[in-house]
Every structure is written in structure tokens, then in C-alpha cells.
Amino acid sequence: MKLNKNIETILGCEKEYTDADIVIFGAPFDSTASYRPGTRFASKTMRSESYNMETYSPYLELDLEEDTAVFDAGELDLSLGNTPKTLETIYDFSKKLLEDKKLPFMIGGEHLVTYGSVKAVAEKYPDLHIIHFDAHADLRDEFLGTPFSHATVLHRCHDLLGDGRIFQFAIRSGEKAELNWGKKHVFTHMFDFANLDKTIKELENKPIYFTVDLDVLDPAVFPGTGTPEAGGVSFNELRLAMQAVATLNIVGTDM
Numbered sequence: 512m513k514l515n516k517n518i519e520t521i522l523g524c525e526k527e528y529t530d531a532d533i534v535i536f537g538a539p540f541d542s543t544a545s546y547r548p549g550t551r552f553a554s555k556t557m558r559s560e561s562y563n564m565e566t567y568s569p570y571l572e573l574d575l576e577e578d579t580a581v582f583d584a585g586e587l588d589l590s591l592g593n594t595p596k597t598l599e600t601i602y603d604f605s606k607k608l609l610e611d612k613k614l615p616f617m618i619g620g621e622h623l624v625t626y627g628s629v630k631a632v633a634e635k636y637p638d639l640h641i642i643h644f645d646a647h648a649d650l651r652d653e654f655l656g657t658p659f660s661h662a663t664v665l666h667r668c669h670d671l672l673g674d675g676r677i678f679q680f681a682i683r684s685g686e687k688a689e690l691n692w693g694k695k696h697v698f699t700h701m702f703d704f705a706n707l708d709k710t711i712k713e714l715e716n717k718p719i720y721f722t723v724d725l726d727v728l729d730p731a732v733f734p735g736t737g738t739p740e741a742g743g744v745s746f747n748e749l750r751l752a753m754q755a756v757a758t759l760n761i762v763g764t765d766m
């Protein structure tokens with residue numbers, strides 16, 4: 512009988528670092544969460560809950576253990592309460608993964624963590640485009656007195672990438688000024704994934720960062736989120752949309 516060390520990974524993500532092409536890591540940070548905090552526990556919870564699932568996906572006809580090479584790097588040691596330091600840690604870690612030719616797959620954490628990873632990925636891929644699924648536009652220039660917040664994260668990503676690089680889907684919440692700013696600088700597709708196929712054709716061969724805020728789901732499906740909004744998409748709508756995006760050249764991703 513072989514005895515193993517008790518190291519918990521996401522189910523089926525047990526490849527060695529050197530053999531892996533995807534590296535999953537947790538970014539347990541929720542210092543700017545404006546309503547319900549708790550996303551700092553998300554990645555750890557996903558790890559333990561994953562043991563109730565199968566490694567095989569009948570939707571994809573792929574098995575996590577047999578058909579993929581994913582290394583679970585565990586949780587980043589973040590300075591809760593120190594936003595700049597936290598973003599720097601995420602940036603440094605993503606940069607190292609990219610240098611080692613791994614695809615960074617981050618699990619938040621509040622949505623601000625995306626900025627740290629996008630910054631590293633955009634340095635390696637200057638032609639980076641972002642596909643963003645969310646209930647919220649996250650395009651404010653500042654929120655509650657800070658330019659670095661879960662509510663401003665896509666505006667900060669725009670600072671890095673410029674106009675026409677960010678494609679948002681199923682957005683159903685934002686303030687008037689924020690959404691009007693978005694009309695000039697990003698592509699915001701409201702309420703559903705109706706325009707996703709067109710975008711996927713446009714972005715063929717482009718390097719893509721894919722960021723999914725799970726509050727894009729309807730709260731009746733997924734109530735455990737920091738800022739729930741009624742009127743979201745169903746599990747199957749999200750699954751099909753994610754499978755469509757996965758046909759693109761994804762060079763970084765987070766949830």
C-alpha cells in the first residue's frame with residue numbers, strides 16, 4: 512500500500528509542475544468587496560468540494576487526470592489589507608508561470624485580482640484581448656475613493672491594453688456614466704451571449720485572457736457571491752459559452 516502526503520489539490524490536478532501546461536492557483540483576497548465578503552475562501556472551498564465530483568466530463572468527453580496536465584500550486588500568500596502588495600504578488604507569480612511556459616489559471620478572490628495576472632500576461636502578449644463574463648461591467652474609474660477595486664478592474668485593464676481590446680458579455684449592472692464610458696472604449700454585450708459567436712470569429716488567432724466572474728450566473732443557480740444580481744444566465748448557457756471561448760488561443764484565465 513502506497514502512502515501519500517496529505518496535500519489537497521483540486522481533484523485530478525495532480526501533475527508535476529515540470530509536466531504541466533496549466534497551473535491553477537488560488538488568490539484568496541477580498542479586501543475591496545463592497546457587499547458580502549468571503550471570496551477569500553473560494554479557492555480552498557473549491558479544492559475540498561471537488562472531491563465530490565468525477566474527473567470525467569461527459570460534456571467534453573475528457574478526463575482531468577488522463578487527458579490534461581494541470582498542476583495545482585495551492586494558495587498564494589497574500590497581504591490582506593494591502594492591495595498594491597497583493598497585486599504585485601499575483602503579477603510576480605503569473606510572470607514566473609509565463610516564463611516557464613505555463614498557462615496561469617487563477618481562482619479568486621474578488622475580481623480585482625485579475626489586474627495582477629492580466630498585467631503579467633499583457634507584457635508577454637502585447638496584442639492581448641480580454642473576454643469578460645460578469646453581471647457587472649466593472650468599468651468605474653474609481654469606487655469608494657479607490658482606483659483599485661473589484662468595481663474598477665476592467666477599467667484598470669483598459670489602462671494596460673487601450674481601446675477595442677475588452678469584450679464583455681451578459682452584463683446586467685452598471686451605473687450610467689460607467690456604461691457610457693464603456694460604449695466608447697470596450698465592447699459591452701448586455702444580458703446574454705447572443706453576440707459571442709461573432710466575437711469569437713473576430714478574435715481567432717488573437718491571444719486571449721478569459722476572465723469569468725461567477726455572478727454572471729443567475730443567483731437562483733449560484734447564490735454564493737459577493738454582489739448577486741437577478742436575471743443572470745443558466746448553468747448550461749454559461750457552460751456552452753465557456754466551451755466556445757475555449758476554442759480560442761487562451762493565454763491566461765481566471766474565475
Ligand code: MN
Pocket residue numbers: 622645647649661724
Ligand atoms: Mn466582476
Ligand code: MN
Pocket residue numbers: 645646647724726727738
Ligand atoms: Mn460581478
